[in-house]
Amino acid sequence: MIELRDVHKAFGPKEVLRGIDLSIGKGRSMVIIGGSGTGKSVCLKCVLGLIEPDRGIITVDGQDVTRLRQGSSERDAFLARFGMLFQGGALFDSLPVWQNVAFRLLRGSLKRPWTEAREIAIEKLRRVGLSPDVADLYPAELSGGMQKRVSLARAIAAEPEIIFFDEPTTGLDPIMSGVINDLIREIVVEMGATAMTITHDMTSVRAIADEVAMLHRGKIRWTGPVTEMDASGDPYLTQFITGSPNGPIETLR
Amino acid sequence: MSLLAAVGRAVLALLAAIGRTALFGIETVSHLFRPPWYPREFGHALLQIGYFSLPVVGLTTIFTGGALALQIYAGGARFSAEAVVPQIVAIGMVRELGPVLVGLMIAARVTSSIAAEIATMKVTEQIDALVTLSTHPMKYLTLPRVLAATLVMPLLVAVGDVIGIFGGYVVGVNRLGFNASTYLRNTIDFLEPLDIVSSMTKGAVFGFLAALMGCYYGMQSARGAQGVGSATKTAVVAASVLILAANFILTELFFAA
Ligand SMILES: Nc1ncnc2c1ncn2[C@@H]1O[C@H](COP(=O)(O)OP(=O)(O)O)[C@@H](O)[C@H]1O
Ligand SMILES: [Mg+2]
Secondary structure, X not given: XXXXXXXXXXXXXXXXXXXXXXXEOOOOEEEEEOOOOOOHHHHHHXXXXXXXXXEEEEEEOOEEHXXXXXXXXXXXXXXXXXXXXXXXOOOOOOOOHHHHHOHHHHOHHHOOOHHHHHHHHHHHHHHOOOOHHHHHOOHHHOOHHHHHHHHHHHHHOOOOOEEEXXXXXXXXXXXXXXXXXXXXXXXXXXXXXXXXXXXOOHHHHHHHOOEEEEEEOOEEEEEEEHHHOOOOOOHHHHHHHHOOOOOOOOOOO | OHHHHHHHHHHHHXXXXXXXXXXXXXXXXXXXXXXXXXXXXXXXXXXXXXXXXXXXXXXXXXXXXHHHHHHHHHHHHOOOOHHHHHHHHHHHHHHHHHHHHHHHHHHHHHHHHHHHHHHHHHHOOHHHHHXXXXXXXXHHHHHHHHHHHHHHHHHHHHHHXXXXXXXXXXXXXXXXXXXXXHHHHHHHHHOOHHHHHHHHHHHHHHHHHHHHHHHHHHHXXXXXXXXXXXXXXXXXXXXXXXXXXXXXXXXXXXXXX
């Protein structure tokens, strides 16, 4: 169970989050939508403690996230439960693909023998639709979409309980997007993981979400089950779903 | 009045920067005593900072040693003290030029690459990714580089000293007509253990500062390509200035009568 209560975050004069209230039940898949630059990524990073909110409370299973000191063993244990796919992939370009995927399995508390870690990495690569040949390549040798999938494989490699996906299908072709959507659904259903996904892609939303939250102007504009999304009656949400230029969300031209 | 305020602000900012870097240095050292450690990263840093810097160190010091011999000969000739070339080349290289030149070359070569690499990692969220993978960036990135630079720099400086003296020797013997074995004997007889200890101590301090500045400004990098560029520039400038300042202080400590 992840809960955000009245979370605020400003960068200098720019108020990005202005009181986010959101809760995600255990084993549920929450999708966050909203225009670009509305603070969706910042929101996920606050939960992970990568960005410190100015105000508000974030708890994971009742534990206050903002109280965990960096480098403390409680924080390590906390982070060990998470997998995160970063928007830009954030692969380590000094390491070959398989060592990126198996990063957690090569060091620290989850350390496995070298060959076993490699096998797991190759298996995870297969799950995201990549052949074993890419295992020994370096991230810079891959296309953007392939990097994204490697990053996805890294996020799920240690079978985390809670997974965050920041725009998992952006930059992928429609077929590969479908594969990734199915995979995310599968992870939530089979592994019982709690997922929080950011996406702009309405096909993905319908494929992945149990619940949807829409972020607009630093607040949660609408949240509810995906089945109620189309009949929400909220003009902002409706405009976002239909992608219409006419509506309350101002578009700068 | 506004000038005074501006100067005051600049001084305060400088003090704050010194404080932050000092804290960063202390934190880095503290990780030396707290596991986990990353030996693979350390080995990689040793190779990058030490081994691959050898050509640059050799080229810099050999030319400087040669030039030094020519200058001392020319200067010494004015009061018929040409014979002192081997001794002054040795002392000049070992006490000052060896450590300072190698230090500055390392600031150019190592500080810049560390700063650019870490800053790029920062702006592409690789540092965030490290944290989410339960790996402390200070332990994984900073400590291996700083430790490697601190340990390997004394050796680089020693190599630089020897090559610099060799540069002086080549010029002395071939251009200035010194007897080869006399030149060598004068050099060896004249150098004292303290000269060598001071040289290598300076090396260790400069290595520490060079790597630390690279890591610190890399980690501080602002977003975007411009952030990486400016982090790199600031790191190299800070490392160079600190190396020269530390050199003065160490010379004072070792040799002030
Ligand atoms: N570390 C940071 N420093 C300054 N501004 C930031 C930082 N991270 C995000 N921002 C700003 O916060 C806003 C929201 O960013 P983000 O969460 O990445 O948007 P998105 O909803 O597209 O994921 C953007 O305007 C961005 O410029
Ligand atoms: Mg984003």
